[in-house]
Amino acid sequence: MNEIRYTTPSEQIQKLRSQNMIVIDEEYAEEQLFQCGYSNLIKSYRDPYIFISNGKKMYRSGVTFEQLQSLYTLDKNLRNAVMGAMLDLEEHIKEAAADVIASSFGVHQDEYLQFRNYRDKSKKKYCFSLAGIIETMKKALKTDKNPIAHYSSSHGIVPPWILFKSIYFSTIVNFIHQFKPAEQTKMVKHLYDPNSKIPKSVLPELMMDTLFVCLEYRNLAAHGGRIYNYECEKKLRFYQNPDSSLHGFNLLLLLLSFFKYKAPLEILEKALNNELNRHCSAFPEDVTYLGQILNVDITVRNTVWITNNSQKYHRYKHCSGILNAKGIDIKEADSQGYTPCKKCYK
Template sequence: MLNVEAAKKALTRYGYYEIINGYKEPFLNNPYNDDDGFRPDANFEHIFQLFILDKHIRECTLQGIEEFESTFKQAVAYSISKCISPSQQIYTDKAYYNRGKIYHQHDGTPRTIPPFNERDKMLYNFGQLLRSNDQPYKYYREHHGNIPPWIMIKNLMLGQVIYWYKLSKPEIRLDIISRMLSMDSTMIEALDENMKIRQSFGDLLDLVLDYRNLTAHGGRVYNHRAPDHELHSSLFLLRKDILNISKTKHHTGYRKSSIGALILTLGIINNPDPKQTISSWIDVHLAEYLKNFPQDENMLMQAMELEDTRIPKNVHALIENAKSDQ
């Protein structure tokens, strides 16, 4: 501990658990046994700076996910309007959606009061918004007598929009994927058996939602793994310009759910902004951190699974530029 007063302020602001318990692992003699103590070169400032780095990574990841969310919402609203109808009386009809999972009571029997399933819950949420006095719902209801999908979707959370997508009929999901990837739907259908494009897009949605929840609740991002939302080893994702790894390596667990996997998989969509926002700000924050702690580079790149991406080169370039400007 090099600066006692600074340490006290940091602990007061963020708490011992968040800083030390959350980020001590790389500084322990044995990451699997706290009783073996910290390495001789470990100090509070170093651990705290890793905490701050991860805070920055969390913020830029959330920003990129919000950009993805905006694009996804527009695609869903457009496809629902085109494939079903812009009329609330029509697009909220349960006939246009799959039932989804059946909800059960604690004893394992089906629920006896609504919602009985995922579709019921989704349509209940739609009904709440159709009757809402919040804007712009009230305005559209009173002045147009209709709340179209592109207005309905405004106040839906990402998880709710993903449910809307997943409960939609196959032809609507295909139209949404086509719009998100800028791929003709007939091409997707022709390639899907071999490339697993539909599955890959669904995997991306699940991983994005996992990181959306993680970042919104202050979770640790730099070494995060999501075992319940791992990417499948599809040819569509493993190819050189996306994950750029072999199926064998992917089967070991590499780039299945790390922040690196998220960044690279965002490359499948037609909007480059989400990927660019996350990766470019990670470049900046890693460069700032590694100027002071260059010994952490391998640890961080491995934890984030970014070793063979452009990010390490970009970080080195930023560090060298900073040196030349001094």
């Protein structure tokens, strides 16, 4: 069993050099190791750059500390983007669910929290069972914090859009899973374009699969997990995309692209494009690896998106809900007479 002992950033750098890593700026490396930690920075992101020689981890020829640190930064910025996108999506989902509940059962908590209004699907954890969810929501009603306390004392009513502000996203997602078919159909209408080519019969299942995938990524990001090469445990059940190679982060983007509300998708696409361009411009040897892991074609260029229906080019592939966008270099777009979209090029 290997002994675990405390080492200083200076000692850690000497170890990295003994493993064939190039450290160009030792002062910068020490600062990064001190701020981020050897385990977070090195152990979590070294796999693409190492091989085993005589039982010892060694870095491939030419690998620098700055290269590994750049991959760490790429993942950190993706993680921050996932957190921001999921918080945005959470607000949207809560408002949609509140609208469905209020329209079906009324705005008084004694009406919309009736057990009979929902299905009672079996859950491994009591807190996500129908009884557990209703119990959680009733406890939340007793808080002395606003806005719930204000509505309770001033109106005697706490409508669902107020109550849901204080309820965890995981509870809301599992609550939606307990909706009866009529309410699930209403949720689908909130979230998906009625002209979507996806068969309407699978939309409720696709909605739930998507929400559970998003919840998984949200929890991963909240706990500092590695994002860029994460493979989600939740698998799609009824919707099968013709491109079965979609997986990982690209699968999350696909699922978000089906929603009418595009803001979470745009947050993630912007972060992904920016980080891939930044990292791969500096370290083009990583293009193949990241392309395979993220399942995307990486071209290090200033890419914009165009369609056959407009002479505008866009910074984001799904700006304003455009479909079938094609990526081209911005210089090529300019030469063809395209001009920047006023929305995404403010």
